[in-house]
Amino acid sequence: xxxxxxxxxxxxxxxxxxFLFVFAPIIASVVFSFNSQRFPTIPLGSFSLxxxxxxxxxxxxxxxxxxxxxxxxxxxxxxxxxxxxxxxxDYRYQFRFKxxxxxxxxxxxxxxxxxxxxxxxxWFSKIGISGQISSxxxxxxxxxxxxAMAIIRLRLSQMDENLEAAAWNLGASQWATMRTxxxxxxxxxxxxxxxxxxxxxxxxxxxxWFVSGLNKTIPxxxxxxxxxxxxxxVNAIGTLVFVISMTLVIIAQVLxxxxxxxxxxx
Amino acid sequence: xxxxxxxxxxxxxxxxxxxxxxxLPIIVWQVLFFVGPLLFLIAMSFFLVKNxxxxxxxxxxxxxxxxxxxxxxxxxxxxxxxxxxxxVLCSVIAFPAAFALSFKVSANTRRWALFFLIIPxxxxxxxxxxxxxxxxxxxxxxxxLLQFIGLxxxxxxxxxxxxxxxxxxxxxxxVIVLQTFSMSQIDKSYIEAAYNLGCGRIxxxxxxxxxxxxxxxxxxxxxxxxxxxxxxxxxxxxxxxxPPTLSILIIDTTKSGQQWPRAAVVAIVMMxxxxxxxxxxxxxxxxxxxx
Amino acid sequence: MKDKLISxxxxxxxxxxxKYGAGASAIMAAPYITRVSAEPTTINMLAWYGHGEPDIVGxxxxxxxxxxxxxxxxxxxxxxxxxxxxxxxxxxxxLSDGEFVQQLNAAGYIDELDAGDYNFDDMLHEDFTQFPGHxxxxxxxxxxxxxxxxxxxYNKNFVTAEEAKSYKCFWKPELKGKVGHFxxxxxxxxxxxxxxxxxxxxxDLDDAAWQKVQDTTLSLRPQVGGFFDYGGTFNxxxxxEMHAMCGIGDWITGVLEKDGAPVASVIPDEGGIQWTESYCxxxxxxxxxxxxxxxxxxxxxxxxxxxxxxxxxxxxAITKAGRKLLNEVDAKEAQRTGQVDxxxxxxxTLINEGRIxxxxxxxxxxxxxxxxxxxxxxxx
Numbered sequence: 001x002x003x004x005x006x007x008x009x010x011x012x013x014x015x016x017x018x019f020l021f022v023f024a025p026i027i028a029s030v031v032f033s034f035n036s037q038r039f040p041t042i043p044l045g046s047f048s049l050x051x052x053x054x055x056x057x058x059x060x061x062x063x064x065x066x067x068x069x070x071x072x073x074x075x076x077x078x079x080x081x082x083x084x085x086x087x088x089x090d091y092r093y094q095f096r097f098k099x100x101x102x103x104x105x106x107x108x109x110x111x112x113x114x115x116x117x118x119x120x121x122x123w124f125s126k127i128g129i130s131g132q133i134s135s136x137x138x139x140x141x142x143x144x145x146x147x148a149m150a151i152i153r154l155r156l157s158q159m160d161e162n163l164e165a166a167a168w169n170l171g172a173s174q175w176a177t178m179r180t181x182x183x184x185x186x187x188x189x190x191x192x193x194x195x196x197x198x199x200x201x202x203x204x205x206x207x208x209w210f211v212s213g214l215n216k217t218i219p220x221x222x223x224x225x226x227x228x229x230x231x232x233x234v235n236a237i238g239t240l241v242f243v244i245s246m247t248l249v250i251i252a253q254v255l256x257x258x259x260x261x262x263x264x265x266x
Numbered sequence: 267x268x269x270x271x272x273x274x275x276x277x278x279x280x281x282x283x284x285x286x287x288x289x290l291p292i293i294v295w296q297v298l299f300f301v302g303p304l305l306f307l308i309a310m311s312f313f314l315v316k317n318x319x320x321x322x323x324x325x326x327x328x329x330x331x332x333x334x335x336x337x338x339x340x341x342x343x344x345x346x347x348x349x350x351x352x353x354v355l356c357s358v359i360a361f362p363a364a365f366a367l368s369f370k371v372s373a374n375t376r377r378w379a380l381f382f383l384i385i386p387x388x389x390x391x392x393x394x395x396x397x398x399x400x401x402x403x404x405x406x407x408x409x410x411l412l413q414f415i416g417l418x419x420x421x422x423x424x425x426x427x428x429x430x431x432x433x434x435x436x437x438x439x440x441v442i443v444l445q446t447f448s449m450s451q452i453d454k455s456y457i458e459a460a461y462n463l464g465c466g467r468i469x470x471x472x473x474x475x476x477x478x479x480x481x482x483x484x485x486x487x488x489x490x491x492x493x494x495x496x497x498x499x500x501x502x503x504x505x506x507x508x509p510p511t512l513s514i515l516i517i518d519t520t521k522s523g524q525q526w527p528r529a530a531v532v533a534i535v536m537m538x539x540x541x542x543x544x545x546x547x548x549x550x551x552x553x554x555x556x557x
Numbered sequence: 558m559k560d561k562l563i564s565x566x567x568x569x570x571x572x573x574x575x576k577y578g579a580g581a582s583a584i585m586a587a588p589y590i591t592r593v594s595a596e597p598t599t600i601n602m603l604a605w606y607g608h609g610e611p612d613i614v615g616x617x618x619x620x621x622x623x624x625x626x627x628x629x630x631x632x633x634x635x636x637x638x639x640x641x642x643x644x645x646x647x648x649x650x651x652l653s654d655g656e657f658v659q660q661l662n663a664a665g666y667i668d669e670l671d672a673g674d675y676n677f678d679d680m681l682h683e684d685f686t687q688f689p690g691h692x693x694x695x696x697x698x699x700x701x702x703x704x705x706x707x708x709x710x711y712n713k714n715f716v717t718a719e720e721a722k723s724y725k726c727f728w729k730p731e732l733k734g735k736v737g738h739f740x741x742x743x744x745x746x747x748x749x750x751x752x753x754x755x756x757x758x759x760x761d762l763d764d765a766a767w768q769k770v771q772d773t774t775l776s777l778r779p780q781v782g783g784f785f786d787y788g789g790t791f792n793x794x795x796x797x798e799m800h801a802m803c804g805i806g807d808w809i810t811g812v813l814e815k816d817g818a819p820v821a822s823v824i825p826d827e828g829g830i831q832w833t834e835s836y837c838x839x840x841x842x843x844x845x846x847x848x849x850x851x852x853x854x855x856x857x858x859x860x861x862x863x864x865x866x867x868x869x870x871x872x873x874a875i876t877k878a879g880r881k882l883l884n885e886v887d888a889k890e891a892q893r894t895g896q897v898d899x900x901x902x903x904x905x906t907l908i909n910e911g912r913i914x915x916x917x918x919x920x921x922x923x924x925x926x927x928x929x930x931x932x933x934x935x936x937x
Contacts (some may be wrong), residue, residue: 007467008366008370011362011365011366011370012366012370012371014362014363014366015363015366015367015371015379018359018363018438018442019379019382021434021438022382022383022386022435022438022439023382023386024397024401025393025394025395025397025398025401025435026385026386026389026394026397028397028400028401028407029389029393029394029396029397032397032400038816039791039792039795039796039816040400041400041403041405041406041796043410058611059624060609060626063626081291082291082292082295085287085288085289085290085291085292086288086291086292088288089285089288089289089292092288093285093288093289101289101292101293104292104293104296104300104301105292105296107300108296108300109492110492110540110541110544111304111496111537111540112492112495112496112497112513112536112537112540113496114496114498114513114516114517114533115307115496115516115533115536115537116303118307118516118520118526118529118530118533119303119304119306119307119530119533120299120303121642122303122306122307122310122526122530123299123302123303123306123307124303125642126306130642130643131643131644131647138298138299139299141295141299142295142296142299142300145292145295149292174280174281174284175284199388200387203387203388203389203390203391205390205391205392206498213628213643213647214601214626214628214647219390219392222390222392222393223392224606224629225788226392226395226396226503226788227606227629227631227786227787227788228606228607228629228787228788228869230396230788230789230791230792234392234393234396235393235396235397237390237393238389238390238392238393238396241389241390241393242388242389242390242393245388245389246385246388248388249384249385249388253381317663317664318637318638318640318641318660318664319641319664320641335929335932335933336933336936337932337933337935337936337937340936341936344936399792400796403792403796403797403798404796404797404798405796405797406796421734421782421798423783423793423796423798424782424783424793424798502786502789503789505783506737506782506783506784506785506789506793507740507783507784507935508781508782508783508784508935509935509936509937510784510932510935510936515932518932519932520638521631521632521634521635521638522632522634522635522638522924522925522928524637524638524641524642525925
């Protein structure tokens, strides 16, 4: 029993180390964002809001933020709608080539972003829609739909299969059932999906970098600062984006948790 | 024609309309913006470039050119080796953590731990990489700490070590989450049974836990491989592109003189490799279960 | 009748405006634009990193109610590729490396300029007025705005000034794994060609000489610690990751030096390379007049000082008036970079002594050959 306890403590210590590794860069980034040095080194310089002032006064960053927000909102709505339709199809129907159908829906995350970016830019310039905000939205929707689908599909699998049939028997049309039964039931998942896909889109840089042309998003600006005149503005932007993304994730998490709790009470 | 007939036909067609409403969006969208681009990528690998402009053609030139270049072959095997190394390393490092999360902590702690492991996905990977850059530098945090105990300085940036740190930053949280998901599903009574049958701790892990959690372990490894194989940020910024991986080669090739067709060749070779690895390992992951 | 009146009137007023507008300087014209519309006009710029940043264009944007939207590239081939993949007219103003102007022109990406718009008499060196490739058939296509010299860049704690007088210092055993490359073939291979003694013929290599350049370069490979983009070059010199850097010059070390890092760049005995940056007006741009005014601004003494003090990377002033103003407002920077008449390391003196060669594209090989070798080298 004693050796059991020792191994348990070793494992817990190991966990702490792992979390240290995972969070070291995040914490460092936040620290550097308040550090006065242009090239952060040890020992640290003094506390400074210089980098935040810089980004708040930089019109380009505001423009990029606007683009990012537009892209994130449109992407989250589109990918959640498409993801919902796909998840519902998977839940409700059996049909020939369903395997192909699902593969089509779920494959994008397995293709490296850099390849997707190359292919999409080439294709978009071919059909004449490259370098616009809409091209980033199209591309991001492809990336985000599988996540939306997964979240909504998970929720649908918690639904009593007889619920839909019962509504039909009561004379409701399919459309009415969709509106009054299925959508209300999946609402928390839909909102969670909206938040998560927005967060994914808000942070994506590889594809956006290729297809955005002159319409830079925030991550593209970060990439350009890293490639260019590297300075701790990167950390300041990173910290702000982190705060925004986390807010979205926490909203999503809370919604999923409360809906689960409500279900278990019911 | 009787009225019921029409009604049935009408309801049938409305049923079909209903079904198609949910089925079609993804098909249309993916064909337009996912399959289309990938097919075009294949076509593009046969195009020609003249004076920085791409001309549609059907020539094998790009394939011949890339396959006759030693650097492409070297880069391919280097990237493959790196990705396999990252996959093994990440799976091995993740396993004890996932094990601890699955069996050694309360359900509540596990939920919080998983929540914290998801956080990194929502911080900019670029920003995290840039932080590592500062932490690992010769005059950075790690070397300053090592100096206190009289060690170093060690060169960690622009080495394979740096690249690996970057890859792990990208993949470790995801792999731990996936491994934990599958391990925490294991019925604890199996493990107790193994103990009761006199299995040692190691034996229990190798002959009970790993086989039962196989699917999650393999899926985690596959994702790790995919992410590491396709990432360009770590090998570039932490590895000093020394030598360049295939993703860096893609960027280099597109940057210089609009050689997209050649970049397409690299991309297609990468995708073929990825699909082979992914399908083989997923088939392996699910094989035994069906028996 | 009324219609006719208006149409009769319009041309005269238009002509009048054009006449006065052309007569007025860029700065005079500026307030006019401001009054016309409150919403700033966007000017799309394609340039090396930093040229569209507030420290360069901020004041100008404010005074003229324009807004620069910049896309940054790294290397001339990259620039060509970016233009090729965007619709014509995407970029209003293109900052090109001098040696790529002829390529831009040959591909039909840039418009002709009116030589009368720019004050060539004020240039510090005669070569700047007739920069290779900027004129074709007596027509002007691009105006040089700034330049800088590439040589040996090194960390003073690890390389002595004496050693840095030759590119051979990159092979110093103590520098193993500590020599970095700026990740672009032209400057690095150019320096190798200089080391091989090709002097002024550094870009004009026959097969044997080209092979020799490749051999020399490959022999450096064991010393190399990494290939860096712009930000990586900065950071690795600053962090002490790299102790010497091939293919760069004061444009990188100058920024670090001002920040207090122990780094410097010198032109070694084998000679150095000049990078030259020139502005062009993108073909199909609807804002050519606005762009012209901006180029004039960048060539004005104020613009030249801004360029010399540019936060991203400094470039030398190329006009007499620009140098004069720089010496007045920032004597320290002028001194640091030798931009004082009579100084030994005055960039203009170096050019006159024949120690500086303008960066060019390979004469006997294609850019693709060089780039191909570069990929091979990186993988070696």
